[in-house]
Structure formats: C-alpha cells, structure tokens
Amino acid sequence: xxxxxxxxxxxxxxxxxxxxxxxxxxxxxxxxxxxxxxxxxxxxxxxxxxxxxxxxxxxxxxxxxxxxxxxxxxxxxxxxxxxxxxxxxxxxxxxxxxxxxxxxxxxxxxxxxxxxxxxxxxxxxxxxxxxxxxxxxxxxxxxxxxxxxxxxxxxxxxxxxxxxxxxxxxxxxxxxxxxxxxxxxxxxxxxxxxxxxxxxxxxxxxxxxxxxxxxxxxxxxxxxxxxxxxxxxxxxxxxxxxxxxxxxx
Amino acid sequence: xxxxxxxxxxxxxxxxxxxxxxxxxxxxxxxxxxxxxxxxxxxxxxxxxxxxxxxxxxxxxxxxxxxxxxxxxxxxxxxxxxxxxxxxxxxxxxxxxxxxxxxxxxxxxxxxxxxxxxxxxxxxxxxxxxxxxxxxxxxxxxxxxxxxxxxxxxxxxxxxxxxxxxxxxxxxxxxxxxxxxxxxxxxxxxxxxxxxxxxxxxxxxxxxxxxxxxxxxxxxxxxxxxxxxxxxxxxxxxxxxxxxxxxxxxxxxxxxxxxxxxxxxxxxxxxxxxxxxxxxxxxxxxxxxxxxxxxxxxxxxxxxxxxxxx
Numbered sequence: 001x002x003x004x005x006x007x008x009x010x011x012x013x014x015x016x017x018x019x020x021x022x023x024x025x026x027x028x029x030x031x032x033x034x035x036x037x038x039x040x041x042x043x044x045x046x047x048x049x050x051x052x053x054x055x056x057x058x059x060x061x062x063x064x065x066x067x068x069x070x071x072x073x074x075x076x077x078x079x080x081x082x083x084x085x086x087x088x089x090x091x092x093x094x095x096x097x098x099x100x101x102x103x104x105x106x107x108x109x110x111x112x113x114x115x116x117x118x119x120x121x122x123x124x125x126x127x128x129x130x131x132x133x134x135x136x137x138x139x140x141x142x143x144x145x146x147x148x149x150x151x152x153x154x155x156x157x158x159x160x161x162x163x164x165x166x167x168x169x170x171x172x173x174x175x176x177x178x179x180x181x182x183x184x185x186x187x188x189x190x191x192x193x194x195x196x197x198x199x200x201x202x203x204x205x206x207x208x209x210x211x212x213x214x215x216x217x218x219x220x221x222x223x224x225x226x227x228x229x230x231x232x233x234x235x236x237x238x239x240x241x242x243x244x245x246x247x248x249x
Numbered sequence: 250x251x252x253x254x255x256x257x258x259x260x261x262x263x264x265x266x267x268x269x270x271x272x273x274x275x276x277x278x279x280x281x282x283x284x285x286x287x288x289x290x291x292x293x294x295x296x297x298x299x300x301x302x303x304x305x306x307x308x309x310x311x312x313x314x315x316x317x318x319x320x321x322x323x324x325x326x327x328x329x330x331x332x333x334x335x336x337x338x339x340x341x342x343x344x345x346x347x348x349x350x351x352x353x354x355x356x357x358x359x360x361x362x363x364x365x366x367x368x369x370x371x372x373x374x375x376x377x378x379x380x381x382x383x384x385x386x387x388x389x390x391x392x393x394x395x396x397x398x399x400x401x402x403x404x405x406x407x408x409x410x411x412x413x414x415x416x417x418x419x420x421x422x423x424x425x426x427x428x429x430x431x432x433x434x435x436x437x438x439x440x441x442x443x444x445x446x447x448x449x450x451x452x453x454x455x456x457x458x459x460x461x462x463x464x465x466x467x468x469x470x471x472x473x474x475x476x477x478x479x480x481x482x483x484x485x486x487x488x489x490x491x492x493x494x495x496x497x498x499x500x501x502x503x504x505x506x507x508x509x510x511x512x513x514x515x516x517x518x519x520x521x522x523x524x525x526x527x528x529x530x531x532x533x534x535x536x537x538x539x540x541x542x543x544x545x546x547x548x549x550x551x552x553x554x555x556x557x558x559x
Contacts, residue, residue, distance in 0.1 A: 016513060017377045026381050038495075094349070095358050120494070123376055124361045129319065129349035138320055138424035141346045144488070154428065158488055159342040160441075160497075162432040166318070168425045178478070178495055179488060214358025218371065219384040226520065229541040235554040238526065238544050246524045246541065248445070248503040249470065249559065 001111030001148075001170070003046040003055040005080065006101055007039040007062050009071040010121040023219045035071045038116025040078070041176040044183040045146060046114050047079035054148045057081045059108060063100050065089050069199065076194035077186040083199045084108075088211065090204075094122075096211045098130035103207035105135060110171065112153065117142050117175040128175035138168035142177040250279035250369065252335040254303075255326055257343050258285060258293040260315065263300070265442045266339035268403035271300050273396040275404070276366040277335045280304045283411070286325045286418075288315035298411035301404050306413045313421035316430075317343050320422035323350040328419050330355060330391065335369070340395035340498075341441075348395050357389035362498075364400035378494040379517035398441060399500035399521060433487050440490065443473035445503045448492055448519070451479035452508025452530070452548060459485040462549060463507065465556045475499065475519075477509045493518035507548045511536030528552065 011017055012032040020027050035043075049055040060075035062068040063086040072083035086100050105113065118125035132139035140146075140155035144163065147154045148170070157164045158177045186194075204211055232238045242249045252274040257264040267283070274281045281302055285294040286309040294308035307329060313321045326347070330336060336351060338344030340362045352359035364382075365373035371386045372394070440446065447467045453459040459480065467474045476486035478493055492499055494517040504522035509515060511527070511534055519525070520539050527540035528548050537543045544551060 011377070013514070017380050019381045026377060093358055095353060095356075098353060118495070121377055123374075123378070123494070124359075125345050126349035126352070126359050126361060129346065130353035130359075132319075133323065133350040133353035138422070139346075139350070140425075141319070142342060157342075159430070161435075161489055162430060163488075164316070164430040165428040166425055167428050169423075172424075179482070214387065214389050215360065216386045216388055217383050218386055220376070221382050221384070223375065223379060223382050223520075226525075226539050226541075229525070229537075229539075229543060231537070231543045231545060235544065235546075235551055235558055238542055239555065239558045241542055242503070242524070242526070246503070248524050 001055055002057045002059060002108055003049060004105060004108060004110040004113045005042050005046045005058060005060050005075065006113070006115050006127070007043065007060050007071050007075050008036040008119045009033050009062065009064060009068045010036045010119055013037055013120055019220055019222045023221055025217070025220050033067070035074050036116050036119045038118060038176050040183040041178070041180050042114040042116050043075045043078045043080060044181050045176060048181065049148065050079065059084060059110065061086065061101065061104050063088065063092055063097050072199060073194050074186065076197045077190045078184060082197055085199060085201050086204060086207065087201055088204050090211050091213065092211065093214055094124050094126035095130055095214055097127050098134055099209045100204060100207060101131050102134045103209050112148065112170060113173045115173070115175045117177055128173050132173040137172050139173045140166055140168050141175045143174050144177050144179045146174060146180070250334045251332065252277050252279060252281050252337060253329065253333040254281060254283045255322070255336065255338045255344070255347065256283050256285045256293070256297055257339050257341055258287060258290060260287045260290045261292050263293050263296045265403060265439065266341050266398045267297070268300060268406060269398035269401040270337050270339045270396045271302055271404040272401040273363065273366060274335065274337050275302045277369050279334065282307060284309065284326065284329065286314040286322050288312050294413050298413050299407050299409050301408045303409050303411040306411050307416045308413055309416045309418045311418035314418070316427040318425050318427060319346045319350055320425050321419065322347050323354070324419040324422065326351045327354050329416065333391065335392045335394065337394045337396055340397050344395050348393055352393035355391055355393065357391050357393055358387065359393045360385060360387060361395050362397045363394050364397045378513050379520065380513065397498060399498055433489060437467065438471070438473045440473045440475055440497050441499055443501050445470045445472035446475045446499055446501045447472045447505045447507065448475035448477065448509060449480055449486065449507050450477040450509030451483060453480060453485055456485045462552050466552055469556050469559045477515050506536055507552060509536055510534045511539065
C-alpha cells in the first residue's frame with residue numbers, strides 16, 4: 001500500500017509574525033519558513049507504517065511555489081521515498097489544494113492519505129476533510145493513534161471531552177493531531193540521501209485543475225492590544241485587586 | 250436568505266456551543282433553522298426549538314447519526330442544503346470535522362473560526378495563531394462557516410417557539426464505524442463555557458503535583474481546569490484540557506495561568522479572557538506581557554496561599 005503525505009511550507013512556528021502596515025497581509029519576506037508541524041507528524045506516521053511493513057512506499061506532495069522543494073526534501077530526509085511538487089505561484093486556498101491532491105491521488109492510487117490537521121498559517125483545518133469529500137472516502141480527523149489491518153484503519157481521535165475510536169474502510173483520509181507521535185530529527189546522512197531521491201514537478205494545468213479563489217481577503221489587521229497590566233507584590237494584594245478592582249471573584 | 254445551524258448535541262440535550270452559533274446565524278440575517286441529526290434525539294430537537302431566534306428545527310432520526318460521524322451528518326446536511334444561503338457549525342471538534350466536507354461537496358470555500366460577522370458575506374477570522382485578524386469576503390453563493398463560540402454571546406436557551414419538522418434520513422455511508430469512546434468524567438464546568446479557568450503548565454512537574462496544587466484552587470473558585478501543551482504532553486493533565494491554538498479556545502472572565510511561560514500557541518487560546526492573572530517565577534516569561542495582574546513567585550507557595558486567602 002502506498003501512503004500519500006501532503007506537506008505545507010509555512011512560517012516557522014517560533015516566528016512572531018508582523019502584520020504589514022498597509023493591511024494587505026502578513027509580512028513573510030525574509031522570515032524563516034519550515035514544514036508545518038502537523039505535517040511533520042504526518043510524515044513520521046507514514047514512515048513508521050513503512051517500517052512496520054504496512055506501507056510499501058511513502059510519497060510526499062506539496063503545492064505552492066518552487067521553494068516548497070525544500071519542504072519536500074525535508075520530508076524525504078525523514079524517510080519519504082519520493083516527492084511530487086505541484087508548482088504554482090497563485091494563492092492556494094484549501095479547496096484548491098484539495099482538488100490538486102485529488103488529482104495526485106487518482107494518479108498514484110494510495111491506500112491511505114495522512115495530512116496534518118491544520119496549517120499554522122491560515123489555521124483553516126479543512127484540507128483533509130475536503131479531500132475526503134471530493135474522493136467520497138471516509139475520514140478520521142485529529143488522530144492520536146492509527147492501526148492499519150485487513151483493509152481497514154482503526155483510528156483514535158481527539159474529540160472534545162476525550163477520545164473516540166472509529167474504524168474506516170481503506171482507502172481513507174487521516175489527519176494528525178499533536179499526540180500521534182514525536183517526529184524524528186533528520187540526520188545529515190539522510191539529508192544527503194534525500195537530495196538524490198526522485199522529485200517530480202507538475203503544474204496545476206497538467207493535472208487538469210482550475211485554481212479559483214473562493215475567499216477574498218479584504219484586510220489583515222493587528223489583533224486588539226491588551227492594555228498593560230501590573231505586577232503585584234504578594235498574594236494578598238492579588239486577591240484584593242481581583243475582588244475590588246477587577247471584581248471577578 | 251435563510252441560515253441552517255447544524256446543532257451539536259448528545260442526542261439527549263443541545264450543547265452550549267450551538268447557542269453561540271445561533272447568535273452568529275441571526276447576525277447573517279434572515280430566518281434561522283436548526284438541524285438535529287441524531288439517534289433518539291427527539292428531546293434534543295425539542296430543546297433546539299426553544300432557543301430564542303430559531304424558527305424551525307429539522308429533526309433527522311437514524312441510528313447511524315448516533316455518534317455524529319462526518320460522512321453521515323455531512324450527507325444529511327447536503328440533502329437539505331439547497332434552500333439555505335448560510336450553513337453554520339460551531340467550531341468544535343465535531344463542527345470542524347463535518348463543515349469542510351459539506352463545503353467541498355457544494356464546491357464552495359469554507360470560512361473557519363469566524364469571530365465577527367461584518368455583513369452576510371464578510372467575516373473576520375484570526376490567522377497565524379491569532380496574531381493577525383483577516384477580514385474575508387466569500388465569493389460563493391452559499392457560505393459554509395464554523396463559528397468560534399467565544400466570539401459570540403450565547404442565544405437564550407428558552408423563550409423561542411420554533412416548530413419541529415421531521416426530515417427523511419439519508420442512508421448510512423457504511424464506510425465508517427464508531428467503535429467506542431473514552432470521555433473523561435468531569436464534575437467541573439466545561440472548559441469552553443467556564444467563567445473562571447485555572448490553568449497549569451510544565452512548572453507543576455508531575456501529574457500528582459498538578460492535582461495537589463491546582464485542584465484546591467479550582468474547587469475554591471468553582472473553576473474549570475486547563476493546561477498548557479507542555480503540561481499535557483508531559484502527561485500532567487489530560488489532552489482535552491489543553492488551551493491554545495490547537496486545543497481549546499477560551500475566553501473566561503478570569504484566567505489564572507500558573508507556571509505557564511506563555512508561548513504564542515498558548516496565548517492564541519486565551520488572550521481574549523477578560524482578566525488574566527499570571528503566577529510565574531521567571532520575571533521574563535512572555536505571559537506577563539498579556540497578564541492584567543502578574544505575581545512573580547513560586548507557584549508551590551503562592552497557590553496554597555491564594556487558596557487560603559480566598
């Protein structure tokens with residue numbers, strides 16, 4: 001069984017982003033970019049499935065500008081066998097990405113697709129579910145445990161209030177939550193090896209996908225600032241402030 | 250123009266997040282209908298009809314809706330979607346699971362975690378862990394939205410006089426089966442609805458210490474308990490207590506952060522709280538930059554003292 005893992009290149013999670021002064025967006029020129037943390041977990045899970053003998057091949061795929069190649073090389077350094085870049089400079093929204101991934105899915109016919117549950121830039125949490133819908137396949141989102149056997153996947157999901165287990169028929173779509181695994185560090189020899197692995201390049205037109213914007217961003221602004229607080233010297237003052245000034249207890 | 254709110258419920262009763270979503274639906278203009286798809290969910294449907302502002306409840310009954318599987322609920326929503334301009338879900342684990350599936354089938358974009366409705370087609374939503382607010386306009390005819398519940402006041406749970414109508418249920422997809430769940434037993438208020446939250450971080454050191462130190466404070470205040478990702482990952486607190494970008498988004502009256510440094514991912518989940526109190530040993534901890542009241546102290550002495558003083 002092949003496993004397909006979509007990965008996204010995003011602003012590194014440690015970077016504190018700045019809103020551009022003209023309100024057109026967030027300033028991402030010259031900031032550190034890396035693989036979306038949830039996607040790292042997805043790649044790790046796919047590689048572990050291969051190490052267990054469940055998966056035969058792990059294919060990483062990314063949609064976006066040419067620089068996404070770096071993200072794909074990282075995925076191959078973690079252990080993906082080969083990679084596919086769908087190259088476009090157009091703005092991609094989740095539905096467009098889902099359509100591109102659908103085309104890649106139909107080309108490769110994987111048994112399982114593992115995505116991150118959300119990207120930390122647009123915070124959408126949509127692509128996996130949309131891909132499942134377009135392909136008419138079952139989905140298991142927010143996975144914290146995945147077991148594959150007999151043409152089915154048993155997935156434990158993180159839901160409000162606790163955990164839930166579902167069983168889905170393969171092929172299927174799984175999205176990862178934080179606690180699914182601890183991604184491994186990439187080693188230098190593996191980074192070198194990843195440079196030699198196959199990376200295919202497609203354009204959306206090659207896949208017959210028309211990219212269309214469904215949402216127009218009118219403005220991006222700074223969130224309202226909190227007014228500066230004070231430091232209190234001891235617990236008694238804190239309690240007095242909460243009772244008399246803030247009146248919250 | 251009519252909006253459909255997809256209710257979150259446990260078959261017996263409507264969950265609080267549905268009420269905030271109804272408020273958002275009202276702001277989209279037009280009538281508000283509520284879909285209750287469930288198993289033996291007549292009671293939940295009856296409750297939904299009493300929510301102020303709801304004119305009609307559509308009740309779809311079927312065993313395959315019992316656990317809210319995305320494949321089945323999305324198909325039911327799609328069967329009804331034709332007559333609605335807006336389809337709204339609460340931005341909970343369940344709503345986030347189903348809404349994109351509905352949107353993709355309708356070939357429309359989905360708008361996630363809406364915090365404000367500017368007009369029927371223009372919405373505000375946080376991006377980059379809440380470090381920026383994007384105002385977006387939907388270019389689609391139908392709007393599929395998930396609503397950040399902390400952005401809207403709950404609609405009154407009673408006083409409405411909607412009618413309940415039965416809808417024929419779609420067939421079971423058969424591709425997905427519910428196997429079981431482990432729901433944490435909790436007598437405390439629900440995290441996302443609590444007025445006061447006490448939250449602990451890595452500094453607590455162990456799950457025993459977490460309970461020993463934080464529980465008496467939560468008990469005293471009648472508060473819900475939360476945790477940072479570090480505390481959850483280290484096993485000090487259960488997963489569903491996690492507050493942050495990838496956990497729960499909360500906005501209580503009072504948020505007490507003890508031993509939490511205040512990474513941006515954590516702040517994204519709690520910085521809309523009315524009053525924030527930080528207790529931390531490290532004077533440089535970023536949490537102090539958002540705290541209304543900061544106490545620079547060892548939490549192992551400060552919290553028991555605080556419990557005594559209350």
